[in-house]
Amino acid sequence: MAGGGRIADCGCKGIRTCLLCESAKRQLTEEPPKTKAFIYIPTKGRAQGVKNSDTAGWWFPYPGVCLIEDFVTEDEEKEMVHTMDQEEWRLSQSGRRKQDFGPKVNFKKQKIKVDSFTGLPNFSKVLWERMKTHTVLEGFLPVEQCNLDYNSDRGSAIDPHYDDSWLWGERLVSLNLLSDTVLTMTIPCTEVEVAICLPRRSLVVLYGEARYSWKHAIYRQHIKQRRVCSTFRELSAEFMAGGVQEKLGQMLLEIALAFQGKSV
Numbered sequence: 001m002a003g004g005g006r007i008a009d010c011g012c013k014g015i016r017t018c019l020l021c022e023s024a025k026r027q028l029t030e031e032p033p034k035t036k037a038f039i040y041i042p043t044k045g046r047a048q049g050v051k052n053s054d055t056a057g058w059w060f061p062y063p064g065v066c067l068i069e070d071f072v073t074e075d076e077e078k079e080m081v082h083t084m085d086q087e088e089w090r091l092s093q094s095g096r097r098k099q100d101f102g103p104k105v106n107f108k109k110q111k112i113k114v115d116s117f118t119g120l121p122n123f124s125k126v127l128w129e130r131m132k133t134h135t136v137l138e139g140f141l142p143v144e145q146c147n148l149d150y151n152s153d154r155g156s157a158i159d160p161h162y163d164d165s166w167l168w169g170e171r172l173v174s175l176n177l178l179s180d181t182v183l184t185m186t187i188p189c190t191e192v193e194v195a196i197c198l199p200r201r202s203l204v205v206l207y208g209e210a211r212y213s214w215k216h217a218i219y220r221q222h223i224k225q226r227r228v229c230s231t232f233r234e235l236s237a238e239f240m241a242g243g244v245q246e247k248l249g250q251m252l253l254e255i256a257l258a259f260q261g262k263s264v
Contacts, residue, residue, distance in 0.1 A: 010095060018093075019095060034191075035191045036191045037055055038062075041059075042067045046061050047060055062194060063210065069199055072175070073201075079123075088263065092148070095151070099263040101118075101119070101121055102145065103144070110167075112252075117255055127230075128232075128257075141256075141257065142233065144168070145233075148229050148231070151223070151226050157220040160184070160186050162215055167238075168234065169234040169235050169237070171211070173205050174232070175229060177227070177228040178200065178228050182196065182218070184216070184219055186217070194214070
């Protein structure tokens, strides 16, 4: 279904739920446990305790995050979302909808199917050229793009998780469109939670410790209205020059960077 309207069904599987299936099952998702809350301060590269809380006055260095505000203009944002809405949005878990531009992957069996992969969409070429002007994204070669549609009516969210590191490389890049939100970072076996505020039209890059040691999530309460994001991923060292799957990686990149892709 094209467009940004509400849908009647959900794509949840297993333990993941959204407002639609919770209503049908008469069950509610548990609220996140209480934590020691910190806020990421981009200008200082650190996590700072929340005022009037038990973390007030405390801070610690928080490496591995780069936040670039106003990465696209309002006109560019409008045109990109309009272009996305001309294509089908497929149901995804936790009340989201998605458009995938990447190879089909079975991460558990570590297998890749290339047949249906036609590359990244045409409109993303200008985004990639702009990314490369920032030091943190020097040499960045996106091989996969996933557009995600979040809506408060569906209770859209994504649980804390790590992105795959067999196929996907160090830098995770996400463009936040249509509304502000919060990317919540948690580290296993601790109560510490770091909130990274993502302004509308900003680009966030996770790498290093933030990529591999901390899980990231978008909680339901931080989706106030429609939010669309585009997440870009690069290949891991195994698929790059000198890696054991260099040839496959090169083929994937040639397809991806032709920017002639259709959602799969």
